Each structure stands twice: as C-alpha cells, then as structure tokens.
Amino acid sequence: MIISVKKMSKDKEEVVLITKDGIRHDGRKKDDLRDISFHVGVLDRADGSALITWGRNKILAAVYGPRELHPKHMALPDRALIRCEYRMATFSVPDRKSPAPKRREREISKILAEALEPSVFNYLYPRSVIDVYINVLQADGGTRCAAIAVASLALADAGIPLKDLVVGCAAGNLYDQAVLDLDDVEDKEGQGDMPLAYLPHIDEIVLLQSDGVFSPDLYKTALDMLIPACKKIYKLQRDALKSKYSQITEEVADAPEKEAKSKEKAKKEPAKPAKDGKKEAKKKADDKKEKPSEKEAKKRKFSKKSDKKTDDEKKSSTKKEKDDKK
Amino acid sequence: MTIQIKDRSMVTPGEVIAEGEYHLGSNVYRQDKKIISQVIGLVTVKDNQISVVSLKGKYLPRVGDLVVGKITDVSLNSWVVDISSPYPGILRPSSSLDRRFDPVKDQTRKIFDVGDVIVAKVFSFDRTRDPTLTLRSDNRSGSGGPYLGKLSGGRIIDVSPSKIPRLIGRRGSMISTIKQYTNSRMIVGQNGRVWFKGNTFEEEYLVLQAIEKIDREAHTRGLTDRVKEFLEDAVKNLKKNSEKTKAEKPKEKKDATKK
Structure with missing residues (x-):
C-alpha cells in the first residue's frame, strides 16, 4: 500500500503529502504517531543508557555522571553542569554525512542541554558535570524530539534525581493542516515544523521551537495535538524504565519453578520472603541441626507453591488497582 | 492524606x-x-x-562512612583518592599516620603510591569542598573498629552504592553468609566498592558471582535465601570437581577468566 503511493508520487515527480481525506504519504492520519519503542540500559560502560526506535529513527543515548568536571574552570559553584553532545553517524542519512559536527548539531546539542536542565535536580551535585552523549544511528525526521526522550530516559537510568521525564514530539504544517510527528519527507516538503518538549506530570513546556509558517489557529491545533501525544510517549518511557527491573523480578520468580521441575529431589528451602532476621537465623540453625526428612521436604514444597499462588494474586490485584487509577 | x-x-x-x-x-x-x-x-x-x-546512582560522601578507594594522585603532603563519587577524596598524612609526618624528610609516595587500594573513613564533607578522608577510626566505641589502611592483594568490584545495604544484609547476614561459604575476606565500602580476597581462585570467583547476583537482583524479595542456595550448590560442585581428574581443572579456569 505504502509502496504504491510512493511509486505514484515518483511518476508525478512530486510527493502527495496529504490527501483530501487527511491521509499522509506513509498512510498515517493527521494525529498518528509513528511506532515508538524504548530500551533502557543497553550499554554497560555508561552510567545510564537508552535506545529509541521511533519510526525509522534509531537513536542511542549514554549518560555519564555526575562526575568530576574537567576543565575545572567550567564548574558551577551551586549546581551540576549538564553537557550534551548530539551527533549523527555518517551512515545515518542516505548520503554520507561528514563526521565533523555541523552548525545544526551544535544547535541541537545546546537546545537539548537546555531542555533537560529544568528536569534535573542539578543543585544536588554542585561543581560536577553530567555528560549526555546522543548518537543518531539512523535519521528520518524528528530526531531532536526523539533525542530528548531517550536522553531523559538515560538520565533516569543513571539514577540521577529528576523532577520528571522529558518527552519530545513535533507537529507540522502541511498545506495549512496541522499534523503530528513529521518524518523526513514531510519536514522537507511541508510548510512548517514545530518541535516541543514537555514535562507531563508537572505540565511544563521546556522546549518550543518553530520553523516555517503557523497561523494562530494552526498553532493552537498543533499544540492541542502535541500534548496528548507527549503523554502517550511518556507512558511508553515509563514502561520501558520499569521493565528493565521487572524482567529480572520475573526471571527470579520463574527460576525456582523450573529448577523444581528439573530436580525431582526437593532439597531446597522454600523461597519465602525474609520478614524477620531472627526467624531466618533460627531456620538456618534448625536446618544445620537435622537434615529435613523427605516428608518435611514435600510439605515445604507444597507450602512454597501455595505461597507463590498468593503472591500471584497479590500481583494481579495491584495491577488491577493501577488500571483503575489510570 | x-x-x-x-x-x-x-x-x-x-x-x-x-x-x-x-x-x-x-x-x-x-x-x-x-x-x-x-x-x-x-x-x-x-x-x-x-x-x-x-536502584542506581552515584555515591555522595557522608561523614563517618567506610569507603574503599584507589589512589589516583600523590602530592608532597596529600593523596587524591578515587572513591567512585563525583568528588575526589583527599587524604593527608597528618590525619592518617600514627607518627609525625615531615614533608621534607618523609615521602608520601613511600606510604601510598598511585594505584594502591585503601579503606578509609570520610572525615568531613559539605559539597562546597572535596571530602577529606582519615585512616584513624575513632576509638570511642572501644574495640578498635574496622581495619583502615592499605589493602594488598585481592580484587575490587564496583556495585551501585544504593545496593550496599542489600549486600550487607540485616545485621550483616548477607555478608557473613558469603564469607562463611567461601572462606574469604571481604570489605564493603559504603561507596559501592567491595574488596575481597579468597584462598583459592574458585572461591574468589564465587564471591564475585554472588556480589554480581546481589547487584542484579537487589530489588527482589527473598534474596538472602537465594544467594545462600546459590552458594551451597556452587560449593558442592566445587568439591565434586576437585575430586574429579585434574585434567579438567585448567579448562574451567580459562572459562572463568573469560567471563
């Protein structure tokens, strides 16, 4: 479907950006976002890292710090410095991009640092620096918004105290129609581009740029589209951040079951949550004194299972509650 | 509410x-x-x-914390210590040696050199100045306190400082479990750096695995039991392997170092 549209447009030698029905050149509606997914903690050497796949954009962010600042004279006496470096890989665009940083990259580095700063409790780490390195591996329009979203997620992964996660999204003007999330073609052929970065919980805008023409009405409709879109992306960010740890929790919960199946001998102790140190110690002492007979072991196995069931129930109940709140 | x-x-x-x-x-x-x-x-x-x-984050020094640090710089009358925090620790001979220190006669480098690993206590810190360290434990409690000074041999590993309470456990239960099963010595710094030394390579490697397990699963419940289980199994395997032929041993070692 999409391919046929592209072919048609090539024949005419001009791109149909938006049809009368409001369908865009890649089949999206006016207020559709591209597919977005986040991965947190993808790099081992960095203190925090994240990867975003936003349509055909692929961006990697790494955070180091807070750490000692060199050169020392750049240090701020009352807060941490936030240094941001946005770079595009030579292979990120169809024609090879020269590896030297260009004016555009320097601009984006600056605006990213300034958009991230309001979200960070930077006064907690005076005289230090938080370095944020952003590498665009593949670009297809809207990279600065995607970069803000990953950078913020990488900061959170590094354990840096934040007021909120920062979300970025862009709106655009295609023949006096406001559309959400421009890709590369729409950005180049369209009449306007408006990137926005937003703190959803605090309801604060930390970046708003606009390039091209926006009438007052168009501007408002664009903003009205952007805020809900940002909230959608925010949810994805949060889920990605939590999933890094919940995966481990699930693994840990699954592991004993598998082992129990493979090993028919019930030698192990029930993996009860340790509530009291003393009780635990007593248990250990008992275990040392007399090795549990098979019957006891069976009982334990049984109790273990029942424990798990109750745990599962608890989990499901908390989930339900969360859903209700939402 | x-x-x-x-x-x-x-x-x-x-x-x-x-x-x-x-x-x-x-x-x-x-x-x-x-x-x-x-x-x-x-x-x-x-x-x-x-x-x-x-669940993650950098160490912020607190007065009285025990920290494991690496000497990164030596000057005439001080050492700079990396304590894996945004701020470098400063250690001075006057606050660390039992005898008098004369910068003209004595050489700081002969006491601690770059690359040495030390255990020290945070003496002062207020964010406007770099933290100062000391090797004197205040003897108010009476019985000497923990060992402070240079550590020779062993290995160090960094975990995130917020997981240190988990690694120590309730009244040191976790740490004593690890020590007991592996017959090794361990010093846990509040800055997330752990020094450990075992009698054999295999036991030392067990300690490493246990610490990594705790670091990874710190946010889950029932960790002490799981670590105990893990160590029990591992120690049994070690005994079995030692009974087996010696030809297999070097292979295992290679695998372990790769990891």
Missing part, C-alpha cells in the same frame, strides 16, 4: 506517590501537596515518612 502507591512497589521519576502532609524522606520532592519520586526505585513508607530507595 492518601498514599497512591503501595509500599515496596516501583516508581519512576515524576510519579506521584502520595498527597498530603507526609514527611519527606530521600529521593522524593514535594510540589503543591503532592509527593513525587525523583528516581526509579522502590517506595518505602515508615511512620508517615515517604522515601524512595534508588
């Missing part, structure tokens, strides 16, 4: 934990009447005080 998030559940930065007159613990902030998390971590509610236990 409502708590919106249950105790011990996970929150992300910006997530509202409660609304109302609660006391602020660590890693939370107040906006209007909402109490909001600053980091990704687990909520703890204790006597009307709400705090979040962070």
Whole structure:
C-alpha cells in the first residue's frame, strides 16, 4: 500500500503529502504517531543508557555522571553542569554525512542541554558535570524530539534525581493542516515544523521551537495535538524504565519453578520472603541441626507453591488497582 | 492524606506517590501537596515518612562512612583518592599516620603510591569542598573498629552504592553468609566498592558471582535465601570437581577468566 503511493508520487515527480481525506504519504492520519519503542540500559560502560526506535529513527543515548568536571574552570559553584553532545553517524542519512559536527548539531546539542536542565535536580551535585552523549544511528525526521526522550530516559537510568521525564514530539504544517510527528519527507516538503518538549506530570513546556509558517489557529491545533501525544510517549518511557527491573523480578520468580521441575529431589528451602532476621537465623540453625526428612521436604514444597499462588494474586490485584487509577 | 502507591512497589521519576502532609524522606520532592519520586526505585513508607530507595546512582560522601578507594594522585603532603563519587577524596598524612609526618624528610609516595587500594573513613564533607578522608577510626566505641589502611592483594568490584545495604544484609547476614561459604575476606565500602580476597581462585570467583547476583537482583524479595542456595550448590560442585581428574581443572579456569 505504502509502496504504491510512493511509486505514484515518483511518476508525478512530486510527493502527495496529504490527501483530501487527511491521509499522509506513509498512510498515517493527521494525529498518528509513528511506532515508538524504548530500551533502557543497553550499554554497560555508561552510567545510564537508552535506545529509541521511533519510526525509522534509531537513536542511542549514554549518560555519564555526575562526575568530576574537567576543565575545572567550567564548574558551577551551586549546581551540576549538564553537557550534551548530539551527533549523527555518517551512515545515518542516505548520503554520507561528514563526521565533523555541523552548525545544526551544535544547535541541537545546546537546545537539548537546555531542555533537560529544568528536569534535573542539578543543585544536588554542585561543581560536577553530567555528560549526555546522543548518537543518531539512523535519521528520518524528528530526531531532536526523539533525542530528548531517550536522553531523559538515560538520565533516569543513571539514577540521577529528576523532577520528571522529558518527552519530545513535533507537529507540522502541511498545506495549512496541522499534523503530528513529521518524518523526513514531510519536514522537507511541508510548510512548517514545530518541535516541543514537555514535562507531563508537572505540565511544563521546556522546549518550543518553530520553523516555517503557523497561523494562530494552526498553532493552537498543533499544540492541542502535541500534548496528548507527549503523554502517550511518556507512558511508553515509563514502561520501558520499569521493565528493565521487572524482567529480572520475573526471571527470579520463574527460576525456582523450573529448577523444581528439573530436580525431582526437593532439597531446597522454600523461597519465602525474609520478614524477620531472627526467624531466618533460627531456620538456618534448625536446618544445620537435622537434615529435613523427605516428608518435611514435600510439605515445604507444597507450602512454597501455595505461597507463590498468593503472591500471584497479590500481583494481579495491584495491577488491577493501577488500571483503575489510570 | 492518601498514599497512591503501595509500599515496596516501583516508581519512576515524576510519579506521584502520595498527597498530603507526609514527611519527606530521600529521593522524593514535594510540589503543591503532592509527593513525587525523583528516581526509579522502590517506595518505602515508615511512620508517615515517604522515601524512595534508588536502584542506581552515584555515591555522595557522608561523614563517618567506610569507603574503599584507589589512589589516583600523590602530592608532597596529600593523596587524591578515587572513591567512585563525583568528588575526589583527599587524604593527608597528618590525619592518617600514627607518627609525625615531615614533608621534607618523609615521602608520601613511600606510604601510598598511585594505584594502591585503601579503606578509609570520610572525615568531613559539605559539597562546597572535596571530602577529606582519615585512616584513624575513632576509638570511642572501644574495640578498635574496622581495619583502615592499605589493602594488598585481592580484587575490587564496583556495585551501585544504593545496593550496599542489600549486600550487607540485616545485621550483616548477607555478608557473613558469603564469607562463611567461601572462606574469604571481604570489605564493603559504603561507596559501592567491595574488596575481597579468597584462598583459592574458585572461591574468589564465587564471591564475585554472588556480589554480581546481589547487584542484579537487589530489588527482589527473598534474596538472602537465594544467594545462600546459590552458594551451597556452587560449593558442592566445587568439591565434586576437585575430586574429579585434574585434567579438567585448567579448562574451567580459562572459562572463568573469560567471563
């Protein structure tokens, strides 16, 4: 479907950006976002890292710090410095991009640092620096918004105290129609581009740029589209951040079951949550004194299972509650 | 006065934990009447005080903390110590040696050189100045206190400092479990650096694996039991392997070093 549209447009030698029905050149509606997914903690050497796949954009962010600042004279006496470096890989665009940083990259580095700063409790780490390195591996329009979203997620992964996660999204003007999330073609052929970065919980805008023409009405409709879109992306960010740890929790919960199946001998102790140190110690002492007979072991196995069931129930109940709140 | 998030559940930065007159613990902030998390971590509610236990983050020195550091620089009358914090630790001979130190006659480099690993105590820190360290444990408690000074041999590993309480366990239960099963010595710095030394390579490697396991699974329940289980199995395997032919041993060692 999409391919046929592209072919048609090539024949005419001009791109149909938006049809009368409001369908865009890649089949999206006016207020559709591209597919977005986040991965947190993808790099081992960095203190925090994240990867975003936003349509055909692929961006990697790494955070180091807070750490000692060199050169020392750049240090701020009352807060941490936030240094941001946005770079595009030579292979990120169809024609090879020269590896030297260009004016555009320097601009984006600056605006990213300034958009991230309001979200960070930077006064907690005076005289230090938080370095944020952003590498665009593949670009297809809207990279600065995607970069803000990953950078913020990488900061959170590094354990840096934040007021909120920062979300970025862009709106655009295609023949006096406001559309959400421009890709590369729409950005180049369209009449306007408006990137926005937003703190959803605090309801604060930390970046708003606009390039091209926006009438007052168009501007408002664009903003009205952007805020809900940002909230959608925010949810994805949060889920990605939590999933890094919940995966481990699930693994840990699954592991004993598998082992129990493979090993028919019930030698192990029930993996009860340790509530009291003393009780635990007593248990250990008992275990040392007399090795549990098979019957006891069976009982334990049984109790273990029942424990798990109750745990599962608890989990499901908390989930339900969360859903209700939402 | 409502708590919106249950105790011990996970929150992300910006997530509202409660609304109302609660006391602020660590890693939370107040906006209007909402109490909001600053980091990704687990909520703890204790006597009307709400705090979040962070799952990651850098070490901020606190006076009296035991830290494991590496000497990174030596000057005429001080050492600079990397304590895996945003601020370097400063150690001076006057606050660390039992005898008099004369910068003209004595050489700092002969006492500690670059690359040496030391255990020290944080003597002072207030964020406006770099933390100073000391090797003197205050003997007010009577019995000497922990060993402070140079560590020779062994290995060090960095874990995130917020997981150190988990690594130590309730009244040191976790750490004594590891020591007991592996017959090794361990020193845990509050800055997230752990020094350990075992009698054999295999036992030392077990300690490493146990620490890594704790670092990875610190946010889950029943960790002490699982670590104990893991160590029990591992020690049994070690005994079995030692009984087997010697030809297999070097292979294992290679595998271990690769990891």
